[in-house]
Amino acid sequence: NAGVTQTPKFQVLKTGQSMTLQCAQDMNHNSMYWYRQDPGMGLRLIYYSASEGTTDKGEVPNGYNVSRLNKREFSLRLESAAPSQTSVYFCASSRDIPLEQYFGPGTRLTVT
Amino acid sequence: KNEVEQSPQNLTAQEGEFITINCSYSVGISALHWLQQHPGGGIVSLFMLSSGKKKHGRLIATINIQEKHSSLHITASHPRDSAVYICAVLGGETSGSRLTFGEGTQLTVNP
Numbered sequence: 001n002a003g004v005t006q007t008p009k010f011q012v013l014k015t016g017q018s019m020t021l022q023c024a025q026d027m028n029h030n031s032m033y034w035y036r037q038d039p040g041m042g043l044r045l046i047y048y049s050a051s052e053g054t055t056d057k058g059e060v061p062n063g064y065n066v067s068r069l070n071k072r073e074f075s076l077r078l079e080s081a082a083p084s085q086t087s088v089y090f091c092a093s094s095r096d097i098p099l100e101q102y103f104g105p106g107t108r109l110t111v112t
Numbered sequence: 113k114n115e116v117e118q119s120p121q122n123l124t125a126q127e128g129e130f131i132t133i134n135c136s137y138s139v140g141i142s143a144l145h146w147l148q149q150h151p152g153g154g155i156v157s158l159f160m161l162s163s164g165k166k167k168h169g170r171l172i173a174t175i176n177i178q179e180k181h182s183s184l185h186i187t188a189s190h191p192r193d194s195a196v197y198i199c200a201v202l203g204g205e206t207s208g209s210r211l212t213f214g215e216g217t218q219l220t221v222n223p
Binding site: 042043059088090099102105 | 142154156157160211216
């Protein structure tokens with residue numbers, strides 16, 4: 001099993017460009033999450049999907065959109081990237097909301 | 113004030129020492145997680161607990177719900193334990209079903 005996979009691993013964008021971060025899990029988990037990690041801030045939840053077909057805002061949703069494409073895949077889209085979105089992005093999944101979360105390897109995004 | 117506070121922020125130990133990392137939270141919770149972030153960036157879940165104590169190998173996690181406090185202990189520490197250890201709580205007043213994370217404790221174990 002690959003667990004949680006994310007693509008790409010690294011990305012550099014110019015301000016105003018758009019991109020989609022991809023996440024997939026092969027553990028048949030119901031719940032999936034997108035986090036960002038910034039120095040001195042800890043991990044912060046951007047959006048989550050409690051189950052296939054549902055998505056909800058987390059702590060810092062502004063500037064992002066998500067799609068739960070199917071049970072396996074949960075993508076994060078930046079429509080118009082800003083330097084404040086420079087961060088490391090982690091996708092995670094869990095069998096259900098209160099249970100142990102499994103994290104992907106992260107995507108390091110730089111917006112210039 | 114953050115909902116989740118960890119101490120210390122940085123910890124350096126010699127191989128073999130007993131290590132304790134603390135986590136205090138200010139809200140009622142339904143569960144608490146301990147995570148480990150490797151130097152390469154990968155994050156692994158170590159424990160999820162809502163009461164009492166859990167042990168896995170050289171790692172022990174305890175929680176005191178009344179005191180809103182949890183500790184992560186590492187016995188016989190080893191350089192490969194060097195990582196950032198993150199505490200996260202589920203079910204806080206503002207977070208509901210979301211995890212709220214502490215800023216992490218950077219642990220360095222020297223040989």
